[in-house]
Amino acid sequence: MISRREFFKYSVLAGTAAVAGAGLAGCGESRGAQASSGAAASESASSVSASAASSASAVSSAASSAASSSTSASATASDSIIVYFSRAGENYSVGVVERGNTAILADMIAERTGADAFEIVPAEAYPGGYEDCCDVALEEQHAGARPAYVGDVDLSAYKTVYLGYPTWWGDLPMCVYTFIESHDWAGKEIRPFNTHEGSGLANTVQTLQSLCSGATVGDGISVRGSVAQNARTEAQSAVDAWL
Numbered sequence: 643m644i645s646r647r648e649f650f651k652y653s654v655l656a657g658t659a660a661v662a663g664a665g666l667a668g669c670g671e672s673r674g675a676q677a678s679s680g681a682a683a684s685e686s687a688s689s690v691s692a693s694a695a696s697s698a699s700a701v702s703s704a705a706s707s708a709a710s711s712s713t714s715a716s717a718t719a720s721d722s723i724i725v726y727f728s729r730a731g732e733n734y735s736v737g738v739v740e741r742g743n744t745a746i747l748a749d750m751i752a753e754r755t756g757a758d759a760f761e762i763v764p765a766e767a768y769p770g771g772y773e774d775c776c777d778v779a780l781e782e783q784h785a786g787a788r789p790a791y792v793g794d795v796d797l798s799a800y801k802t803v804y805l806g807y808p809t810w811w812g813d814l815p816m817c818v819y820t821f822i823e824s825h826d827w828a829g830k831e832i833r834p835f836n837t838h839e840g841s842g843l844a845n846t847v848q849t850l851q852s853l854c855s856g857a858t859v860g861d862g863i864s865v866r867g868s869v870a871q872n873a874r875t876e877a878q879s880a881v882d883a884w885l
């Protein structure tokens with residue numbers, strides 16, 4: 643089994659710099675390592691979780707309406723859509739959150755652009771616990787799994803797809819592969835947005851370029867999950883600069 647510390651190597655290999663919060667933190671360390679890495683890390687994790695929970699609930703209604711708009715996305719005049727995967731629950735550095743880090747960026751993009759939105763919701767939910775989720779995600783990656791997701795969206799009317807995902811084990815989460823491989827990308831502009839805790843986008847932009855035949859893949863934005871969750875002004879500035 644690969645240690646969470648192995649996340650570090652993806653940053654080194656990918657050589658990517660995050661737009662917000664560049665630099666390597668303790669992402670990927672084992673629970674034991676987190677506990678021993680000093681009071682600052684655990685203090686910041688615990689001190690932010692309460693505010694994260696309250697501010698997450700503040701955005702959830704907007705987010706829900708954005709997500710629910712996906713069901714009628716093709717009936718709107720928008721030529722842009724936000725497609726994203728994000729996981730609430732326990733995560734590295736942020737504690738237990740009600741709304742995932744990438745979802746928060748999706749909300750910001752939705753607010754600024756008015757784009758429709760579709761959330762990739764796995765048919766079988768990932769574990770709520772960070773460590774358990776890491777294990778499942780790694781097993782899926784090793785198996786080349788393509789986990790099913792709930793519902794779908796017709797992308798044919800959209801020119802621009804803002805595609806959001808967290809970095810998982812230096813790659814796209816496998817359910818994002820499922821979505822990508824289920825759609826025709828010819829002629830579309832893909833704008834990747836991402837949250838992470840040290841690896842940035844890793845090689846995901848190149849992966850999108852190779853998977854999404856006929857699409858133009860723009861520069862991605864990559865924001866630390868802890869920044870998206872707990873430093874909203876900073877995250878919003880990064881999003882605005884990228885848009």
Ligand SMILES: Cc1cc2nc3c(=O)[nH]c(=O)nc-3n(C[C@H](O)[C@H](O)[C@H](O)COP(=O)(O)O)c2cc1C
Binds near residue numbers: 866867
């Ligand atoms: C299964 C799993 C794997 C992860 N792998 C990485 C990784 O390889 N590199 C990294 O920088 N962060 C990694 N992380 C941290 C997430 O990228 C980060 O917490 C992200 O903001 C989560 O976004 P979300 O809340 O939208 O799901 C991982 C987290 C999980 C749960």
